[in-house]
Amino acid sequence: MRNMIASVFVLFAAGFSGLANAVPLQINNGTFSVTTHPNPEFVAHGPTAMYKAYLKYGKTPPPALLRTVTDYRAQKKAKRESGSVVTTPEVLDQAWLTPVQIGTPGQTLNLDFDSGSSDLWVFSSSTPASQSRGHSVFSPGKSSTAKESPGYTWSITYGDGSSSSGTVYTDVVDVGGLSFPSQAVETANRVSPEFTQETNLDGLLGLGFSTINAVKPTAQNTFFDNIKSDLNQPLWTVDLKHQEPGTYNFGNINSSLHTGEIHYAIVNTRRGFWTFTATSYSVGGAIGGSITGIADTGTTLALLPTAVAKAYYSKVPDALYDNSQGGYVFPCAASLPDFTFTVGGGEITIPGNYINYAPLTPGSKTCFGGIQGNTGIGEVIFGDVALKSAFVVFENSGDTARIGWAKKTLG
Numbered sequence: 001m002r003n004m005i006a007s008v009f010v011l012f013a014a015g016f017s018g019l020a021n022a023v024p025l026q027i028n029n030g031t032f033s034v035t036t037h038p039n040p041e042f043v044a045h046g047p048t049a050m051y052k053a054y055l056k057y058g059k060t061p062p063p064a065l066l067r068t069v070t071d072y073r074a075q076k077k078a079k080r081e082s083g084s085v086v087t088t089p090e091v092l093d094q095a096w097l098t099p100v101q102i103g104t105p106g107q108t109l110n111l112d113f114d115s116g117s118s119d120l121w122v123f124s125s126s127t128p129a130s131q132s133r134g135h136s137v138f139s140p141g142k143s144s145t146a147k148e149s150p151g152y153t154w155s156i157t158y159g160d161g162s163s164s165s166g167t168v169y170t171d172v173v174d175v176g177g178l179s180f181p182s183q184a185v186e187t188a189n190r191v192s193p194e195f196t197q198e199t200n201l202d203g204l205l206g207l208g209f210s211t212i213n214a215v216k217p218t219a220q221n222t223f224f225d226n227i228k229s230d231l232n233q234p235l236w237t238v239d240l241k242h243q244e245p246g247t248y249n250f251g252n253i254n255s256s257l258h259t260g261e262i263h264y265a266i267v268n269t270r271r272g273f274w275t276f277t278a279t280s281y282s283v284g285g286a287i288g289g290s291i292t293g294i295a296d297t298g299t300t301l302a303l304l305p306t307a308v309a310k311a312y313y314s315k316v317p318d319a320l321y322d323n324s325q326g327g328y329v330f331p332c333a334a335s336l337p338d339f340t341f342t343v344g345g346g347e348i349t350i351p352g353n354y355i356n357y358a359p360l361t362p363g364s365k366t367c368f369g370g371i372q373g374n375t376g377i378g379e380v381i382f383g384d385v386a387l388k389s390a391f392v393v394f395e396n397s398g399d400t401a402r403i404g405w406a407k408k409t410l411g
Contacts, residue, residue, distance in 0.1 A: 030232030031251035033176060044358035045072060046368020049300040050326040055158040055194060056116065056299065057379050065326035072361070073197075097200060098248075101174040102185055103143025109136045109202035113248060115274055115394065116296035116381075118213040118222050119154065120173070122203035123195075124187035126166060131191045134199035138187060145181070146171045154186045154214045162192040168215055173223060175205075178250070180227055184213075184220035207236065207297070207394070209401075212272030224250070228396065235395035238297060240388035242354060242411050258391035258406035263346030267401040274394060276403045278341040278382075281308065284315045291341065293380030295392065295403055301357070302339075302350070303381040306373035312339060313369065325360060325368060332359055332367040339371060341386075343405040350389040351410060357385070 051069045054061040061069075097110040102122065109122055123132045125139040140146035146169045155165035166189035173183040188203075195201060206213070206222050213219040228234040231251030239247045239257045247257070265276040274295040281288045288311065291304060304312075309328065313319040315337045319330035330336075336352030350371075357370040370385035393404035 033247055033249045046357050047325045053299050053303060054377055057377050059159040059377050064324045068324050102138050103171050104145040106174055107138050109138060110200055111203050111205040112201060113207055114204050114298035115207040116298045118206040118208040118210055119186055120205050120223055121186035121188060127188045127191055131196045136202045140169050143171055153216055156214050158192055164188055164192045165190050183223055209269050209272040234397045235393055238387055238392045240384055242388055258408045260407050262393060262404040262406040263344030264402045264404045265344050267403050269401050274403055278343050281341040283312050283339055284337045293382050295382045299381050299383035301383050302371045302385040303374040303377055304371060305380060306375045309371055309373035312371055327372040328369040329366050332365050348390045348405050350386055354385055354389060
């Protein structure tokens with residue numbers, strides 16, 4: 001699930017227009033771009049970010065963490081119900097979103113670009129009203145180009161036992177002015193409560209590898225795999241920012257977005273994720289060994305090996321592991337050290353202020369760390385805390401996949 005980020009942003013794709021009918025793939029100059037903008041309504045909550053990382057990777061959250069998240073959400077709901085009328089629903093752990101048009105004429109839904117999954121699924125007219133209330137839904141019956149795929153279904157199960165599932169159509173999908181006429185669109189008949197609660201999120205657009213697409217009996221291609229041969233280069237780049245706009249670019253590398261050389265590591269695609277190895281790391285001058293993990297735009301935190309997280313917080317005065325919060329906490333006034341990791345011979349530094357994720361509750365003097373251990377989750381995940389510290393290239397030619405990291409000017 002696409003949720004956790006130190007700051008939440010809503011992507012606004014440039015140049016959207018209604019589609020009068022199904023059209024061939026359209027790409028201007030073999031590239032396209034979408035821009036990110038901060039969402040001022042987002043309230044970061046570290047334990048919830050940790051909780052959702054468990055669910056995304058199919059693990060059961062610890063009971064103490066579940067109680068903390070449940071209590072936090074109940075308090076927020078009570079405040080909404082007892083306060084003044086609000087015209088826009090409060091965003092709870094919203095992810096990076098982009099308006100995507102599906103069908104003819106185009107129906108606009110806000111989707112999360114997720115390099116940690118490979119499905120394009122959406123709330124639909126078949127989703128029960130109790131689960132889709134507050135969301136935009138895709139109605140195949142209102143699209144002249146929607147074609148149902150008989151016998152094809154999809155289902156994704158999460159660590160809390162909930163799931164999202166439904167049927168499959170093909171239809172025109174338009175992102176940033178680029179359209180593909182027969183993209184597999186997975187329409188939800190049932191949605192996990194986690195997604196129901198995120199009323200600005202209408203579905204996901206997976207950017208992982210097509211081999212882990214959830215459609216049965218035959219996995220379907222991701223949007224990127226369908227359009228990459230028509231791009232100038234078979235790649236997309238991420239330039240997430242700390243509390244300011246950033247961009248996703250497809251088909252080209254914008255040299256103005258990074259400083260110095262891009263250093264590459266080969267991606268192990270066997271499990272369908274963007275898995276790579278950082279050859280070393282350092283904290284406060286102490287150097288450690290290699291870290292192999294997943295580059296995931298859909299996870300907020302950097303979930304590193306437990307020993308690495310422990311070594312990091314040993315450098316933070318008064319930091320401690322809090323079972324009820326699900327991770328390391330520390331005084332908000334603490335000066336956190338940077339965390340540096342090496343990819344392909346180049347060093348990437350996560351600034352200490354990026355690692356100070358958020359107060360436990362508004363006004364709290366105790367903060368939750370953006371780096372946490374991966375105990376209970378299993379996967380090592382370079383989430384948005386790491387990704388926004390660099391300019392990152394995701395390249396997949398079909399024969400070889402690699403990921404590139406470069407330094408950039410940080411805010």
